[in-house]
Amino acid sequence: MTQAFLRTRSVSLGLRRSPRRPPVDSPPLQGAKSDYALNLRGVSRVYPANHGGIRDVDLALRQGDFLFVTGPSGSGKTTLMKLIYGAEKPDQGEIWVAGENVAKLRGNSLSHLRRRLGVVFQDYKLIPNWTVEENVSFVLRAQGISHQKVRQRLLPTLKLVGLQDKAKNYPLQLSGGEQQRVSIARAIVGSPRLLLADEPTGNLDHENAMQVLGILKKLNSLGITVMVTTHDLNLIKIGNAPVAQINQGQLKIVSPQRI
Ligand SMILES: Nc1ncnc2c1ncn2[C@@H]1O[C@H](COP(=O)(O)OP(=O)(O)O)[C@@H](O)[C@H]1O
Ligand SMILES: [Mg+2]
Numbered sequence: 001m002t003q004a005f006l007r008t009r010s011v012s013l014g015l016r017r018s019p020r021r022p023p024v025d026s027p028p029l030q031g032a033k034s035d036y037a038l039n040l041r042g043v044s045r046v047y048p049a050n051h052g053g054i055r056d057v058d059l060a061l062r063q064g065d066f067l068f069v070t071g072p073s074g075s076g077k078t079t080l081m082k083l084i085y086g087a088e089k090p091d092q093g094e095i096w097v098a099g100e101n102v103a104k105l106r107g108n109s110l111s112h113l114r115r116r117l118g119v120v121f122q123d124y125k126l127i128p129n130w131t132v133e134e135n136v137s138f139v140l141r142a143q144g145i146s147h148q149k150v151r152q153r154l155l156p157t158l159k160l161v162g163l164q165d166k167a168k169n170y171p172l173q174l175s176g177g178e179q180q181r182v183s184i185a186r187a188i189v190g191s192p193r194l195l196l197a198d199e200p201t202g203n204l205d206h207e208n209a210m211q212v213l214g215i216l217k218k219l220n221s222l223g224i225t226v227m228v229t230t231h232d233l234n235l236i237k238i239g240n241a242p243v244a245q246i247n248q249g250q251l252k253i254v255s256p257q258r259i
Contacts, residue, residue: 036096037063037194037225038084043093045079046249053079055249057093061227063193066220068236069229070259071246077229080246081198084227085119086110097194115143118187122199124179126171126186132158133167136185143190157189161215177208184215188224195219197228201235213239233259 038061046053054076061067071077082088083095086102095102098116105113126135133154140150158164161181171179180200187195197216201209213235220226230236236243236256245254 035062036060037065037098038227039094039096040084041094041096043083043090043095044249045083045088045090052076053249054083054246054251057249057251059244059251061225063225064220064223066217066226066239066241067228068239068241068243069227069246069251070231070233070236070243070254071229072231075246076249076251077246078198079249080251081119081196081227081229084196085117086113115139115190116192117194117196118184118190118192120180120183120187120195120197120200122202124171124176124183126179126182128171131168131170132163132174132182132185135171135182136189139186139190153189157185160188160218161185162211175208176204177211180204180208180212181215184212184219188219192224194225195227197226199229199231201230201232206234209235210238 038059040057040059043057043059044053044055046055052074057080069077069080079088083090084097084102086105090103093103097113100109100113102110102113127138130138136157137150137154140153145153154167155164158167161184163178163181163185166174166178166182171182174182180203184197184200187197195216200216201212204212209232216226216228217239228235228239236259240256243254243256243259244251245259
């Protein structure tokens with residue numbers, strides 16, 4: 001069974017900690033590099049314009065964990081995701097992904113990191129005048145991977161999301177659910193060990209949302225660490241995984257029954 005270890009200064013699974021003491025359920029920093037797929041320590045990013053953002057977030061996921069992050073609109077879910085994939089820099093704290101402190105990465109190192117994690121967005125972000133296979137394979141082609149190797153990766157990836165028959169279609173010829181599955185294929189085609197999905201079912205009806213959830217769970221069962229933000233309580237109930245809630249920028253572990 002997967003396990004998520006979540007701590008904030010307000011709730012630390014019953015254990016308060018001082019800022020200087022290492023957290024009880026986390027190894028020292030050296031260990032974090034290898035032991036955790038994702039490790040945030042005291043991370044804050046507050047937008048001066050409106051004081052929105054996240055505050056002092058601690059979070060540790062082991063390889064193969066699945067975590068839902070929920071919270072009202074404007075609570076900081078997208079900010080948290082952006083910090084992890086390096087689109088935002090924290091004001092304070094450390095963010096370790098696959099042994100690297102994301103907060104310190106710039107330029108080429110940041111692009112390398114982005115190849116090791118996949119990101120899925122609510123609005124799919126597909127290129128409309130590219131086919132499914134072009135949208136999915138672009139990530140690999142941009143890395144200079146040979147045509148033959150790209151082809152070898154493409155079909156199994158499309159099969160995994162059930163779109164092997166739609167390779168030549170354009171996004172607008174697909175349903176919303178299918179478009180989201182293309183975006184999942186694009187996110188995983190480079191074999192990342194961490195997959196971030198920011199409200200992946202936000203634009204989908206129940207049936208398509210369930211299909212997307214099924215794929216995320218399948219990827220998780222293959223060993224990929226998955227973190228999904230959502231405010232869909234139904235998804236969380238059916239998803240049967242640990243849940244963290246962000247409220248006004250503060251992250252706490254919650255019991256799925258209590259949200
Ligand atoms: N680039 C930005 N500039 C200023 N404020 C921002 C920016 N991005 C997000 N915010 C603010 O930070 C808060 C959290 O936003 P966000 O992380 O998008 O929340 P959520 O994804 O939970 O809806 C909101 O108050 C939002 O207005
Ligand atoms: Mg958001």
